[in-house]
Structures are given as C-alpha cells and as structure tokens.
Amino acid sequence: MDRNDRRILTLIIIAGLSQSFAGSLLVVTLPFWRVAFGLTPEEASGALALVRIGVLIAILFGIVGDRFGRRAPLLTSLGLLLIANLGTAFAEDVTMFLILQAVARGASTAVAGLGVIYLTEELHHGRRGVGLGVLGLATSVAGGLAYLLAPMFDLGTQYQWLFALSALGLLTLPALFKFLHESRAFDINADRFNFAVLVRFRSRLLPLAVAGFLGGAFTALTTSFVNDFLINTRRWGSLRAGLV
Template sequence: MAGRRHLRGAGLPLSRRELVTRFDSREWSVLLPLCLVGFFTNYDTGLLALASPVIADGLGVSVATFGIGVAIIRLGALGGVVTLRLADRWGRRPMLLISVLAFTVLTGATALAAGLVVFVVLQVLARVFLSTEETLAGVVLTEELRPEHRGAGIGMLGIISTAGFGLVALLLLAVDSTPLGWRLFYVVALVPLAVVIYLRRNLAETRAYAVAAAADRVRQPWWPSLPPASAAHLRRLLLVLAAVGMLATTSFFFAAELAQDDYGWKGLFTVIVFAAAPTTLLGYVVGGRLSDRFGRKPILTVSVLGFSAGALLVFSGEPLLYVPGFFFLAAADASVQAVRSAFAGELFPTEVRGTLGAVSGAVIVVAGSVGLLLTGLLAPVLDPAVTVLGLALLAATSVLALRTLPETAGADVLSAPVRLEVP
C-alpha cells in the first residue's frame, strides 16, 4: 500500500548480535556530545524528583510546599514550544547552542537563590532551555542516524543520560557534609559549559533540515497547520502522553517521599536508585533498539502498561513490593522516553518536527504538574497513594488510543513527507 510503513522482520527472534548497534564514526560524533548534554538535563530533572526533601529543607519549606514549586517549575517547559519553533525556522544547530548555554548559566545561578521564590523563577527559566535541548537532541538523532539505528541511538542517549540520576543519588550522600548544602547540586551543573565550545566547533546542521530548507519547506506561518489525518494522529499521541505524564511525575515524586519519610529509608533509598540502574538501561534498550525491530506502537503500549504495574506495586502499602515496583517504574519511564522521541520524530515532517516534539514534551510536563497539584490538593482528604493508583488506571486505559496510529519505525525523514497509514 502506498506510503505504508511496516517493520521488516517483525516477530522474528532477535539475535544477540542484533542487540548491538554499530554506529559509524559520523554518527558517534553526533551522539556522544548530545549524550553529555543529556546527562546534565537528566541530572537537573533528577534533582527535583530525588533530592526534593533535601532542597525543601535547605530552603526552609515543607515537601508539600516545595512540590507546588516543582509543579510551577515544570511549566517552564511550555516555553520550549517557542524555542523549538525557532529551531524549525532557523535550524537545529543555532538553537541547540543557545539552549545549552542558557540552561547551564541559569542552573548554576540557582545555587545563589536565597529563597523558594527566586529558586522557582530561575528554575522556570532554566526549564525552558532544558526542554529545548532535550527535544532537540532527539530531533537531531532522528535526522542524522540511519533509519534502522534511529531508536537505538535515542536509546543510547537515554542510557548515558540516565547516569545523571546516579550523580544526584551520589551527591545525596555527601551534600550534608559540605558547607554548600543543597547548593552543591547546582554548582556541579556548570560543567556543560565545556560542551558548548565543542558543539560550536563540530556540530553541523542536520541533513534533513538542510534538505527541507533547500526545498523551501521551512518557511511556514508561525504556527503551522496540519492535514486532518496528521492532526488526528497528534491528538491521539498527546492523549497517551498526557496520561503517562500525570502518572510518571506524581509516582516518582511521592515514591521518593514514601521511601525517605514514611519508610525511613534515607540511605537505603539511594541504594535503591543505584540498584534500579540496570532496569533503567533495559528500558532504554526496549524503547530504543527493540522498537527499531518490533515497532514503536507495540513497545509504547507495553511500556505504558509496565508503568502502571510499577505504580501499583510501589503504592500498594507493602514495603516488600516497593523495590520491584520502583524497578518497573524506572524501566518503563526509560522505555517511554526513548520510543516517544523516535515515534514523534518520525510521525511528522522536518518542518514541524521540533515544534510538535516540543508540544508532546510540554503535554507530558503540564500533565505531570496537574498530577502533582491534584495529588497535593487532595492530600488532606485522600491518601496520595490512592490518587497515584487512580492515575495508573488512567494511563493503562489510554493505550487504546494507540490502535489508530500508524507504525513509523524505519520512516524516511530526509525526503518530502509521505502519508503514513494505519496497518
């Protein structure tokens, strides 16, 4: 059928050799610096998720109050829609350089915050550029890697980036013994300034964007219009991502509080975070390499259902189920991130890829903030665990919307856009 994409060899056994993706030197030159950028975006995200009790205490506010601040900070990702629209009009390279520089400076300046209000303002601004560089990294890999390696490259980005959470967990053990206290977290975040120098010298514009620009496809109205079929695809994808965003942010935030405050596992929680690393890496393999092999839709479906299962275990009220549940959450979160970036990048053409990637990311962030606010507001009358379980059920139900989306694995992103049909 014309324009239809299908997955070559789907359903065949996957050999050990096929699990190893062999990037060429050009692909590695793009992938490695973006992985370092991703490391510090995950590090900054991990601070608000894993170190919230420490930062809240340092700022002299309760975890619940700090949670409202986190919800506001996450809304800064909405600004990424504007900056990524500029990336669709001006190019990937200039906006990536600007976003990495601005994010690093603003994050470092957060160490000087005297109170919660200043902290939130600086982090809102930093989050604009964090969301920009995070989405642009996926866009650049989608446009620069070979189609059969696209998911694997995005998965590799996630694998290396996830070490940022490990650095947060490591610093949690040392932060109380330093005179800087919680501010140490944000001083460390100044390291990516060195990456800006490298990217400025070595990062070229992507081939897909160059092709689109040469064909005069990037000169569109400020807010591009989509054909009805593409608009319907976007709505269905955003519905699933919104449900996942509400569950992900809320479950990780309150899982940290549950372990450290309710169970008294302050030191043990750090061990759990480190122990979850292999399952996180597995999640990126599933969402990346295996979605290249078996398709974006089935892998995203399995990942969302795994997320819901993890939340059920963590918030079951049984401490023995907390650790396996947390492992499920870590693996599912990684898988969703990898497959979402590839899916959204392949589903839409170059001239709107950055914009709609930003929209999908913004929906996840806004939904996460809504989940935090809802759980916090209901806390006086409803245990947060009950609210999270309700969000888990909502996320599991949302996968039904994926049935009417086309498969995109292996789609050609260099040539003019073609219609993707539902199998």
C-alpha cells in the same frame, strides 16, 4: 555505525549527559530544599507545578529550531539550563529558586526534544533505533548519578552545590559549538508549522498527547515525592533512597 554516525552520537550524548544530570536535580534534591525553605509537602507540590510552566520555553526553542535550524537552539538551551542551575546554587529565597528552576525545566525539555530530532535527522535510517537507545541509556545513567551523589550534600543547604556541580557541563559547550554542525536534513525553505498541521494530523497527534498527559499526570507526583517520603518521613539515608 560509520565514522560520521559515531561522531554525531558522541556529541549528542555529551549534551544529553549534561542535560539529564542537570535536569534531574530539582526532584533529586526535593527532600533538602523543601526543608531548607520550610515548605510543607503540599506547598512543595504546588511549587513543582509552577516550575513546570517553564516548559513553555521549550515551545519557543522548538519554533526557532524549525525556522532557523536545530543546532543553535539546541546548544543555547543547554547553556541556559546549566546557567540557570548555577544560579540556583546561590538562590537565597524560594521565589528565585523556583524561577531559575522553571527556566531550567524549559531549557532541559528543549535540549531533550531537539537532541532527539537532531539525532533522528542525522543518523542513517537503519541505525536510528540503536542510536536513540544508546542515548537513552546514557541519559538514564546520568540521571541516576545525581541520586548517588546526593549523599555528599545531606547537611543544611549543601544540596545547592549539586546544582553548582552540574554547571561543569558548560565546559563542554566550546567543543559542541565547534564540532556539532547544523543538521543536514534541515531545510530553511521548508513549510513552517501552522495550526492546520494539527488539524490534518489530529488522528495521530491526539492519542500521543492524551497518553503523554495521562502518563505525566499520574506518575509525576509519585516519582517526585518518593525520595522526599523515604528521607524525611521514613528517615532513610539519601544513598539508600537513591539506590531505590
């Protein structure tokens, strides 16, 4: 990779680390907030479904990204995610908790999507696969770190400080705004999205949409509640459950 590729990859990884850590906390802390708010597993499952409605926010950020550039919505959604998590740390009732996490969910999805688009557009075509692989590795490590830090917040409502900790990512925003420039591939005069595009490319988009839907439908519940089952039903320590 040349100097420009390394600079771009480093900046997107910094954003990705904050996004992955902050975005994973709803599921990581599920065993704690479910009990703290007095929810049954069934009620918590419904709560998680409602939170996912927040993904619609990502569509709005995507539209803005197509019309006005990738940089601004990418960094704005990252800031929104971290601020929503900071607010979650002080949420006193389940309604406010879920509203803030719905916002965080949508913003996190926007950061992830726009980050991949930006990286794909900016890296040399012969190095995009490596760059995306490195980004994926870094964000996976950040998500795993959240599980390893969870034991520090086992008691009562102390889990909320994990959300506050994620807000430290706000400290990276000034540097990201300064050094992350607009994607050179973005063309403000290019054709914009319309539903005719979906019709024209339906043979390619439909299989991807179906695969994504089925993958999410049959894995989201399991991955969300396995930690809760191990900690609250099997009485495992959160460190042991997190390592699993």
